[in-house]
Amino acid sequence: MARKQGLLHSLVHHATEVQTPAAKIYVYEAPVRIWHWLNAICIVLLCVTGYLIGKPLPSVPGEASFNYAFGYVRMIHFGAGQVLAVAFLYRIAWAFLGNHHAHQIFLPPVWSLTWWGEVWHEVRWYLFLEKTPKKYVGHNPLAQLAMFGLFLLPLLLSIFTGFALYAEGAGIDSAWYSAFGWVFGLLGDSFSVHTIHRISMWVIVCFTVIHIYVAIREDIMSRQSLVSTMISGWRYFKDDKE
């Protein structure tokens, strides 16, 4: 175990299981919490408006020149997308500047067998095969894996495909297109990129539903606080056993 103290090990968050009992630990610093809730608002706005862009509401009556209903739906979508992207950049910066937990969701240690063992333990806990959950300061390993694979990667895909589609509206001679036009070279024609963008939305919606359920359930059934931690930043432990 002593040999694992390399650079990589110091960089990567190994979902630290708590060994010494403590009443409470400051886990999520204010920038992480602000990002989380700002992100949540943006995602709700983006999913609702995004769904409506693919499946528009019934037509509005009157002259076209007096209406801008679909234009506003798209404007909210683009605005929320810009905010989400900037917030994401800020979150990446905080992964470097913040505490040990701030970069946990960016780098799951998928090469570590010990870590996979703990993922498996969490899977068994959710399948009611383990009686006792472990205590974690940050995310538990399964949560870390889900955050990375079902949230972070689809979010990145949404951001890149979204900006590529936005760049098409701005025009192929725009700076947006110079920055994101390569996405079409990678993923294919515009319509296929629309399809990928929509599938990634559904992945994020599915993740969100699971995320909310598990957060509430863990708050009740695990040995540490969950929901209040993302508001106050403090993690409380309900028992002082190891």
Next chain:
Amino acid sequence: MSSPETFYDVFRQQGISRRSFNKFCALTAASLGLSPAFAPKIAHAMETRRRTPVIWLNGLECTCCSESFIRSGHPLVSDVVLSMLSLDYSHVLMAAAGHQAEAALEETRRDHAGEYILAVEGNPPLNEDGMFCIVGGRPFIDQLQEMAAGAKAIVAWGSCASNGCVQAARPNPTQATPIHKVIKGKPIIKVPGCPPIAEVMTGVLTYMLTFDRLPPLDRLGRPTMFYGQRIHDKCYRRPHFDAGQFAEAWDDENSRKGYCLYKMGCRGPTTYNACSTVRWNDGVSFPIQSGHGCIGCSEENFWDNGPFYDRLADVHTPLGVESNADKMGLGALGVIGAGIAAHAAASALQRARASATNPKSGSGE
């Protein structure tokens, strides 16, 4: 050797007056979006430059590109373009046939190596050693590679040559392959569309002959002057799109009012082409103006991105079940919802049982 005459000589030979010639130059400059100062330059090029030999090959295709090409109004294809170019080989338009035609092809390849423009309509099927398309007794792929080797530049006519089109749609049994994937090291200008607009085809050729260089191309190799914007960007129904006014059925009131066809699956927002500006049949109309949505024929995979009448494309899942993004998403959400309900019930049951056996135990034990 082919005749040394210039384009202007050919015009005069055909009885075209100096005045008509100047009008043509001005019209061509206008249709290419150039300033009036370019009209004399076009005239000068026509008066001094020798006709460029063009070889027009036909592979796996339906000849709709040729059919479109011969209907060009500005410039008129019959009077102008066939004289402007020296069309040495074309299945549809040449007078020669059989061995004579193949001899003409061989002559151009030999005598004009590095000078001729190779225009390719259709694409080569690669499966079964190319046996699905035989031209002059040989697989088309052989003829294409032979002629491409000596070409100055290659024009990929239509969606077949540019991106595969219908014959390359899933499952693509003949392995039809767009030409940029089989010809390397030559400049290729893609002019997609099924077919491309006639004036776009003659406009691209006129540009190349006038300026003796390739037109500015986008990242996919399409001339930006015609493929720089989406149908949607210049669609006259666009105000209805922004207003949120859509046709909901082909025969409803909104459709009669000329509302946006987006909800009927129109591909205008994802299709780069000049239909909404140049239009078709000498500027008469284009699909959206005629009340039918764009099907995106100039886009890659347009056939696989069906159905044409829905904004959501069919997604081909590994299990072969046809679905689209929303069906998949809602399906997954349903499964997750049911899973959560069952899991929450089991969790509550376990918790109740735990507190019944050990009332003093806290949560999570």
